[in-house]
Amino acid sequence: MPLPPCYTPPDDDAPPDPSRRTFLIGSAASVIAAPLLARAQEQADAEAEANRIEVTLNVNGREYPLRLDPRTTLLDALREHIGLTGTKKGCDQGACGACTLLIDGRRVNSCLTLAVMHGGKKITTIEGVASGDALHPVQAAFIRNDGFQCGYCTPGQICSAVALIAEGHAKSDDEIREWMSGNICRCGAYPNILAAIREAARASV
Amino acid sequence: MHPFDFAIAHDVDAAARAREGSKFIAGGTNLVDLMKTTVERPAHVIDINALPFAGVERVSGGLRIGALARMSDVAAHPLVVEHAPAIAQALLASASPQLRNAASMGGNLMQRTRCPYFRELTFTPCNKRNPGSGCSAIDGDENRMHAILGTSAACIATHPSDFAVALAALDGVLTLHGEKGDREVRATDFHLLPGDTPHLEHDIHPGELITSIFVPDAAHARRSAYLKVRDRASYEFALSSAAVGLDVANNTIRSVRIALGGVGTKPWRARTAERMLVGKRATRDEFRKAADAELKDAIPRKQNAFKIELAKRTLVRALDDLAGGSR
Numbered sequence: 001m002p003l004p005p006c007y008t009p010p011d012d013d014a015p016p017d018p019s020r021r022t023f024l025i026g027s028a029a030s031v032i033a034a035p036l037l038a039r040a041q042e043q044a045d046a047e048a049e050a051n052r053i054e055v056t057l058n059v060n061g062r063e064y065p066l067r068l069d070p071r072t073t074l075l076d077a078l079r080e081h082i083g084l085t086g087t088k089k090g091c092d093q094g095a096c097g098a099c100t101l102l103i104d105g106r107r108v109n110s111c112l113t114l115a116v117m118h119g120g121k122k123i124t125t126i127e128g129v130a131s132g133d134a135l136h137p138v139q140a141a142f143i144r145n146d147g148f149q150c151g152y153c154t155p156g157q158i159c160s161a162v163a164l165i166a167e168g169h170a171k172s173d174d175e176i177r178e179w180m181s182g183n184i185c186r187c188g189a190y191p192n193i194l195a196a197i198r199e200a201a202r203a204s205v
Numbered sequence: 206m207h208p209f210d211f212a213i214a215h216d217v218d219a220a221a222r223a224r225e226g227s228k229f230i231a232g233g234t235n236l237v238d239l240m241k242t243t244v245e246r247p248a249h250v251i252d253i254n255a256l257p258f259a260g261v262e263r264v265s266g267g268l269r270i271g272a273l274a275r276m277s278d279v280a281a282h283p284l285v286v287e288h289a290p291a292i293a294q295a296l297l298a299s300a301s302p303q304l305r306n307a308a309s310m311g312g313n314l315m316q317r318t319r320c321p322y323f324r325e326l327t328f329t330p331c332n333k334r335n336p337g338s339g340c341s342a343i344d345g346d347e348n349r350m351h352a353i354l355g356t357s358a359a360c361i362a363t364h365p366s367d368f369a370v371a372l373a374a375l376d377g378v379l380t381l382h383g384e385k386g387d388r389e390v391r392a393t394d395f396h397l398l399p400g401d402t403p404h405l406e407h408d409i410h411p412g413e414l415i416t417s418i419f420v421p422d423a424a425h426a427r428r429s430a431y432l433k434v435r436d437r438a439s440y441e442f443a444l445s446s447a448a449v450g451l452d453v454a455n456n457t458i459r460s461v462r463i464a465l466g467g468v469g470t471k472p473w474r475a476r477t478a479e480r481m482l483v484g485k486r487a488t489r490d491e492f493r494k495a496a497d498a499e500l501k502d503a504i505p506r507k508q509n510a511f512k513i514e515l516a517k518r519t520l521v522r523a524l525d526d527l528a529g530g531s532r
Contacts, residue, residue: 071208094234094303100303109234112232112234113307179302
């Protein structure tokens with residue numbers, strides 16, 4: 001598999017890159033006490049750099065060695081550092097489920113966990129549920145049943161549904177609704193999402 | 206998020222030497238959320254997931270649930286379903302499947318209130334966040350979700366946990382590990398009333414870690430249930446809830462356990478109602494009298510007066526459903 005286009009291999013020896021944030025703060029502050037503010041920002045950046053932690057994330061069967069600020073959520077590590085943007089950031093506070101992915105086969109909200117806590121675990125994102133060019137049965141069922149409108153919640157819906165079926169929580173429509181309650185769809189595609197999951201669950205039995 | 210250093214604890218004594226300003230992280234579902242908004246600003250975050258406290262086991266006199274067990278695993282555990290169904294039901298009524306997969310049992314007991322004035326920094330006055338700054342909720346426009354029991358002039362924030370309510374009802378006991386070793390705290394004593402110090406929420410010292418949760422064997426635990434009333438059918442905090450346990454013989458109540466959720470500043474053990482019911486017949490009328498007595502001192506605010514009647518009906522319904530099985 002080729003590297004995602006925005007993946008930057010970690011490189012401890014890379015020369016310090018004056019970030020856009022540093023530049024903006026520096027220029028705005030030049031009216032007042034520019035050197036002082038710039039120095040404070042440089043110091044904060046240096047501290048953040050020194051505080052970085054090495055972690056290797058296994059995502060969809062591939063290892064990604066990273067050096068991360070411990071504040072980085074798993075969601076941000078995937079999107080901003082690895083370049084896997086299939087996992088979506090909706091509310092960023094565990095209320096919508098758009099960021100749902102699987103860790104060792106269990107569905108979780110990737111926005112509420114720190115990336116540095118997940119070295120050595122098997123992370124599966126929407127990019128990893130298909131087998132090569134063959135869609136996962138849940139993906140195919142979402143297409144057949146028109147289980148989305150804008151599509152933003154869909155990666156989370158599909159990852160959640162894959163886990164739900166594996167958990168055995170697709171025995172009835174009511175059970176599917178209850179066990180999909182952590183995935184919100186603003187477009188209100190629920191009837192078709194339900195139909196897709198019901199179909200995929202029956203096919204998997 | 207404020208910067209912090211991150212470490213992984215490989216043994217419980219290393220964890221117990223945690224410095225001031227440290228926070229333990231297990232699931233992170235509450236802590237990371239509050240760190241993003243800077244309500245929580247720990248200088249050190251210690252990952253405790255490598256510690257061996259994730260099991261559920263039968264022990265002498267009851268059930269021991271590891272503090273690192275995940276809510277979903279405990280909810281589905283056959284021992285919990287058989288021995289304390291109210292706990293399994295309370296867990297399943299909590300949050301979402303994703304959150305339950307991540308959130309630990311210890312973390313559930315440590316979770317902070319959902320009071321919007323506490324969670325949102327634009328509201329400067331909050332006695333939980335900034336002790337002495339005042340309470341924005343008492344006379345605020347958003348106090349529909351707030352507590353009616355156990356409130357004070359300093360705070361009316363509701364305790365959000367469902368599990369903690371079931372645990373309070375069933376006489377749970379926590380084991381805490383600290384530098385001086387283990388100590389036990391009753392679940393009903395672990396959460397503190399706000400009084401003048403709403404920023405102090407738990408009977409826990411710096412460096413202490415919840416390692417396990419004990420649920421004693423009892424007939425009223427084996428026959429227990431959790432009823433949760435909320436604005437949505439699922440994935441929502443309680444407006445009102447009741448964890449109840451009953452031991453009835455010849456339609457006379459031998460023992461009863463009741464705790465209320467969604468209405469108290471802490472998980473509300475309804476001892477007044479319990480005392481009234483022991484020795485009585487398990488009827489709707491008796492349940493209603495007990496509920497009236499329990500809610501006698503409730504203090505409503507602008508938007509939450511409905512909770513007084515709702516809490517009573519929740520309590521009566523939960524007991525009535527449970528008693529119905531024996532008639």
